[in-house]
Amino acid sequence: MNLFAISARSLRVRVLSTLLTTLSIALGAGLLAAIWLLMGEVDRKYRTSLQGYGAIVGPKEGAPLSLVLNTVFNLGASPGIVPLSVYEEIREGRIRFNNRPIPVRYAIPQARGDHYRGFPLVGTTDEMFFKFTRGDAGTLRFAKGAPFAFGHEELMAFAKEKAREHAEGGEAHAEARPQTARSGARPDHDPPASAPQASPPAHGEPGHVHGPECEHDHEALPARHRQAVVGAEVARKLRIDLGYRIVPMHGAPEDPDAHEHQEAACEVVGILAATGTPIDRAIYVPLAAFLAMDKHVAIRPEQAAEHGNVALSAVVVEPRSTIAASWLRYAFQTRMDGQVAWPGIEIPQLLSVVGSATDVLRVVSYVVLLVAAIGLMVALYNTMNERRREIAILRSLGARRHQIARIVLYEAGAIAAAGALLGVALCHGAAWLLGAWVEHQTGVAMDWAAFSPMEGWLILGAVVLGCVAGIAPAFKASRTPVADHLSPTT
Amino acid sequence: MAMIAIRNLTKTYRRGPEPVVACSVHHLDIQPGEQVALIGRSGTGKTTLLHLIAGILVPDAGSIEVDGVPVHQLSEGQRDRFRAATLGLVFQTFNLLQPFTALENVLLGAVFSQGGGHGPREHAEQLLQRVGLGDRMHHRPSELSVGQQQRVAICRALVHDPKVVLADEPLGNQDKATGREVLQLLLELAREGGKTVVMVTHDPESAAALQRTVDLTALRRAS
Structure with a gap:
């Protein structure tokens, strides 16, 4: 039993809220991963396709x-x-x-x-x-x-x-x-x-x-x-x-x-x-x-x-x-x-035009991710009222304020990590499912199994974002008065 | 030296324009291994006194020393660490966490004092077996009877081997027979470990089972 286990158990209790918040993070992360995957494949495809055509x-x-x-x-x-x-x-x-x-x-x-x-x-x-x-x-x-x-x-x-x-x-x-x-x-x-x-x-x-x-x-x-x-x-x-x-x-x-x-x-x-x-x-x-x-x-x-x-x-x-x-x-x-x-001039110019559109999509997905993080913060913050007694009990057992805060931060980080992982998995799953259709429509063959190092950074970034989103709820949790909430009547 | 030494203790709450004295104790010593029942009318500050001893609340005046530690002078973090290391708490409403199994609830008592690991787990399992819950370790509190839940709470209070057990009306939610059984168990385990017990109760019969009874109404009047 440790703080991680306590966080995990708390998340399991609020399974619906946890799932919904995770999904919202997954949406933003998945969008971003999909854009990266697609643009990476487009870039790679165009780069390799141009070989030989001086x-x-x-x-x-x-x-x-x-x-x-x-x-x-x-x-x-x-x-x-x-x-x-x-x-x-x-x-x-x-x-x-x-x-x-x-x-x-x-x-x-x-x-x-x-x-x-x-x-x-x-x-x-x-x-x-x-x-x-x-x-x-x-x-x-x-x-x-x-x-x-x-x-x-x-x-x-x-x-x-x-x-x-x-x-x-x-x-x-x-x-x-x-x-x-x-x-x-x-x-x-x-x-x-x-x-x-x-x-x-x-x-x-x-x-x-x-x-x-x-x-x-x-x-x-x-x-x-x-x-x-x-x-x-x-x-x-x-x-x-x-x-x-x-x-x-x-x-x-x-x-x-x-x-x-x-x-x-x-x-x-x-x-x-x-x-x-x-x-x-x-x-x-x-x-x-x-x-x-x-x-x-x-x-x-x-x-x-x-x-x-x-x-x-x-x-x-x-x-x-x-x-x-x-x-x-x-x-x-x-x-x-x-x-x-000159293919080496024409295609980069074309990609720069397409790149502007993907920049917009990228910004949209950043916004989706940010909104999801705010949603995570609100969801966690709201649960703090329901969890005052639980927190008070933990404090009565000797939990320090920072330990209570860490439990909440772990929850936020875990939700964000799960959401980002799910998003990346969904992105690659969609690439696997829709790859043939996308290739038929756009000529871009997506390698669903091609994982970019950027996706690792995306997951890490989402965890950091989740932890930042968890700061306010964690602070609120750590300030919960113990004596007032030890009894169920309070 | 007394395990618990209280001098000129006062705790007041501000309700409206006038401060209300929640707890006032001029002098109280409890010896190591002693089992003391705190009785008194409602509002005499029995629970407040327990919270003050536990460092959950801070007195407005006076001093509390537990095992030689001046609890009233400790910072909040130090009080938390002190509580985790020295005290075990049993509540009237058990205060078990529903998401956790009986074994996990017991282990929670050791998380903040010793951390995780196999040592506390083995001790927790032994305690649960000792109180007759060997076959209920992996049940959640909602799957246990009231008496079983209180036994789990007692195990949680003892798992980190505290020097002092503070019990706040631990029998209040149980029928007489179950309450008597649980009380005997608590006192027996505490006696085996040489622990000091301070128990708040309204029930004179339960109070009589402990070595000494302290009437807070009288103490308050005296102070």
Whole structure:
């Protein structure tokens, strides 16, 4: 038997009051812990997700942030297209600043648009698997299988072939469907208002139903280009294994214009190891397969002659140095065919805006915690009247004033500690329960088991706050007159 | 030397404009091991005298020495420590704490004098067995009869081995037979431990069971 035991027993007697006060503390602590957990995960996620994306060269139109969000996080639509020539220039060091070539570690072409069961399709080359480097994590690792075989040379050959096709008969094709200018993402599938509507719809047009007549497209794409590499989460959620057949889809399933691209169906040849980044949720296909999808071409007459309408959504670039990065920025300031977006600048700016909102939430949770502490003080203070006899008895047994005060302070501290622990537990429980939903809604995967050292400080802080809240009741308890309250009649 | 020595003691309360003398004792000595019954009409200050001896109240004038300690000169904290170490209190209404079991209530008597540990626990268990509550140790006061509750209170008063036991009408809430039984137990345990007992009572028969009776009405008149 000691003072702690006496405190614990007193709390047990007033179980309802204790529980309610504990819950109010838990609410404030849980809110704060949830904000920390979420912001920590957001920060970690963004930090790790940006690895490898030194710079993103994309279309001139659109905001750099949109380009970053689309390229790195698979969010939103691609702002437009960037000619294949830009990619070539960067990769081959033909872009110069002050007559100096701009050295880059890699330049990886990407084209985006369409999806497979909600997971975005990214057309790229095998350099995404050989050269793309995520800081210390290195290149992307494969859990199963291997990369598809579609490299830079094949992309160039594919572009030349398209250019030849364009020169031979593309004009007529383009005249039949001149409105098929595309930007790689969903908007590129929506016909411009000026588009003359053929009846019945041509292949790939909204309303077109794929049928046996589409088979020529299948045959047009060699089997070696109809391969796919899927991210870890795609494989896990869709239970995909090697050999699985992916048929790209345009539009949401409930969209009446939604249709499958049978012509670009690909077989899964590789499954990436988990990275904890949006790469896990992407499906990578050869650019040839991506561009073989009906309408995934760019009509730019000046480009068409050279590259057969091949265009990209973005080029992922890793400059060799900070100076090279600066040169790249200056070089694109005067160009009209593309712009450079810097994920390392755009995302922190975005987070600082989001951070202001979380600052408000944080203040709210501090206020909730403070109100809960005041509630604790009031609840304890009010019980002091009921407990005068109990206190008087303890004093008659020899308890000193400070011992009585300590008993009350222990109670306040215990309630605060229990509340803070409960709040943190509730926060992690909610992260466990709602993690999948939050990830689906925001793209932020929460690790419910990731305990931050800040949570330790939160619990400690709550205990201190509880003890401070207990000072007034403790003082009142210690001042209880003994003789007046030893008899039940008093 | 007297275990309890009281000289020219006065305690007054202010009720309205006039001070009311609650307790007045000119001279009283109680020897070590002596068992004394304090009797007197209502309002003569029997309970107040017990509280003064226990250091719960402070006299307005006069002196109280218990075991050679001038209680009236001690600070509040010193009085608390003195009470925890030297005195055991038994109340008419038992003053057991309901959230605690019989054993825990007994242990509370030792918390503020000796702290926790196994020593007091063993002693508490022995005492409870001694008073016939070996099978009721883990029952709460509400689960015990009136007589059993008072036995628990007696054990609590004795668990820290005090030199003086102060009992304030310990039999007041019990029927005669139970009261007699409890009184015998209290006196027997006190005698075994050589403890001084000061008991306030209204019952002449109970008072007769103690070695000496002090009539506070007479003492007050004398002072």
